[in-house]
Amino acid sequence: MHESNTFIKKTTPVENFMNPHYGDFIQGKDIVEHFKGGNHELSGSIDELEKQDVEFLPKMCAIATPSGTVEKEAFNQIVDKLVNEINSDECDGLIVNLHGATVSEEYLDADGEVLLRLRKKLGKDFPIVCTLDKHANISTKMFKNADVLIVFRTCPHLDTYDRGVEAAKIIIEIIKKNINPTGTFIAPPMMINMTKQNTFEEPVNQIIKRMNEISDDDSVISASFALGFQFADVPELGSSFLVYTDNNADLSRTKCESVAEFAWENRHKYNLNALEVSEAVEIAKKSTEYPVILNDVGDNTGGGSSADSTFLLHEIIKQDVSNYCTVFFDPESVEKCAQKGIGQKVKLFVGGKVDDKHGDPVEIEGVVKNITDGIWEDSEIRHGGYTKYNQGKTALIETDKRGSIILTTLRQPPQSIGQITHIGIDPKEKQLITTRGVILPRPAYDPFAAKTVLVNTKGTTTADLKNLNFKNIEREIYPINDAEFNIKVNDV
Numbered sequence: 001m002h003e004s005n006t007f008i009k010k011t012t013p014v015e016n017f018m019n020p021h022y023g024d025f026i027q028g029k030d031i032v033e034h035f036k037g038g039n040h041e042l043s044g045s046i047d048e049l050e051k052q053d054v055e056f057l058p059k060m061c062a063i064a065t066p067s068g069t070v071e072k073e074a075f076n077q078i079v080d081k082l083v084n085e086i087n088s089d090e091c092d093g094l095i096v097n098l099h100g101a102t103v104s105e106e107y108l109d110a111d112g113e114v115l116l117r118l119r120k121k122l123g124k125d126f127p128i129v130c131t132l133d134k135h136a137n138i139s140t141k142m143f144k145n146a147d148v149l150i151v152f153r154t155c156p157h158l159d160t161y162d163r164g165v166e167a168a169k170i171i172i173e174i175i176k177k178n179i180n181p182t183g184t185f186i187a188p189p190m191m192i193n194m195t196k197q198n199t200f201e202e203p204v205n206q207i208i209k210r211m212n213e214i215s216d217d218d219s220v221i222s223a224s225f226a227l228g229f230q231f232a233d234v235p236e237l238g239s240s241f242l243v244y245t246d247n248n249a250d251l252s253r254t255k256c257e258s259v260a261e262f263a264w265e266n267r268h269k270y271n272l273n274a275l276e277v278s279e280a281v282e283i284a285k286k287s288t289e290y291p292v293i294l295n296d297v298g299d300n301t302g303g304g305s306s307a308d309s310t311f312l313l314h315e316i317i318k319q320d321v322s323n324y325c326t327v328f329f330d331p332e333s334v335e336k337c338a339q340k341g342i343g344q345k346v347k348l349f350v351g352g353k354v355d356d357k358h359g360d361p362v363e364i365e366g367v368v369k370n371i372t373d374g375i376w377e378d379s380e381i382r383h384g385g386y387t388k389y390n391q392g393k394t395a396l397i398e399t400d401k402r403g404s405i406i407l408t409t410l411r412q413p414p415q416s417i418g419q420i421t422h423i424g425i426d427p428k429e430k431q432l433i434t435t436r437g438v439i440l441p442r443p444a445y446d447p448f449a450a451k452t453v454l455v456n457t458k459g460t461t462t463a464d465l466k467n468l469n470f471k472n473i474e475r476e477i478y479p480i481n482d483a484e485f486n487i488k489v490n491d492v
């Protein structure tokens with residue numbers, strides 16, 4: 001699983017797919033040990049298969065934090081191993097969890113290539129059910145090489161466990177020959193802006209409402225809506241819809257068309273919505289209720305960005321805000337703090353080191369308040385369903401303005417409040433907290449927030465599609481172009 005941001009120059013090597021705890025891919029029984037009891041789709045599938053007393057063979061798990069395009073060798077090493085290890089004579093069906101917005105140096109549609117290779121190895125009649133992230137850019141190649149594609153229903157992704165259960169239930173029914181999934185896939189030429197992708201809010205919740213009505217219909221096996229991932233420059237960029245019925249192609253098509261057309265008709269409602277940096281910091285500074293959470297949209301770590309953008313901290317210092325908390329990926333500064341030790345004064349340049357898109361480093365002075373191993377667990381249901389976190393050695397510096405600056409050794413998206421609480425920050429006591437994301441941080445931070453503000457920062461995950469230089473989209477797509485919608489339906 002990998003969400004590949006093709007606008008980042010640095011490529012993603014195979015090491016990034018290895019779990020820091022195991023020092024390798026997670027394999028065999030370790031997969032059960034790692035995910036059982038969690039909220040991941042694997043956790044859901046494991047529980048359902050055990051509940052139905054179905055024997056299963058956990059094979060391998062290679063997950064990397066979102067980042068740049070996957071290196072050719074990494075992709076082939078992982079997929080060759082996966083394909084080699086799965087044999088049709090030792091099992092009756094396959095559940096595979098992919099992201100759907102993976103790009104390798106060789107394949108713009110890397111997920112489609114994974115499914116094609118599995119299909120070729122296992123044969124056309126072998127049941128394959130595949131789960132996908134809600135940010136999938138779904139291709140015809142993916143659609144044609146799986147019996148059923150199941151996409152997370154919510155953003156933030158809180159239903160990962162349920163989709164894993166759904167995948168297990170469906171594969172069992174296919175194996176028993178109780179159902180014959182027949183699907184329709186429609187990808188209208190439109191992209192829903194990342195700042196409008198919260199499925200619990202207007203206007204996207206209106207699409208979700210219609211999707212839920214379709215899913216609730218007894219004649220429907222599975223119905224999915226993918227938001228799309230705007231930072232992958234690929235031909236299939238955009239939102240898409242899937243409806244599977246039990247061998248009723250007309251019904252699949254009618255239902256899929258109805259919701260795709262609804263989304264298309266409302267496309268103007270899904271455009272960019274975020275405040276400028278100075279305005280956002282001013283709101284946070286003046287607020288009598290706190291904390292105000294500023295979500296740094298341009299440095300969306302969960303979308304592959306650097307996790308060290310400095311635009312917000314520069315503005316916080318410029319506006320002389322006190323009592324704030326911010327997190328930077330900055331291994332070099334962590335080491336300097338560790339060398340000095342807890343209680344010692346440090347003077348450092350933090351952030352702005354990964355590339356030239358995220359602002360200049362910020363000079364700070366403060367006291368090293370704490371140093372941790374950066375490991376914690378969070379049993380609450382969080383974006384992506386993860387419960388175990390590891391951001392490497394972590395340092396907390398406090399400035400004389402009661403600015404708490406947390407420095408990490410590994411890039412960790414902010415889906416768990418543990419990122420700041422494990423090192424001693426009480427979010428309720430801060431005036432301003434920054435996070436690096438759009439919707440991903442909300443389940444963790446919203447319970448503490450007086451207000452959450454999306455900030456239109458520059459960076460590799462800039463919210464404005466017009467700032468991105470797309471080269472590989474082979475069709476006109478709204479809002480980049482004034483596209484037209486000619487329904488292109490694919491049935492299987």
Ligand SMILES: [Zn+2]
Nearest residue numbers: 133134135157
């Ligand atoms: Zn996602």
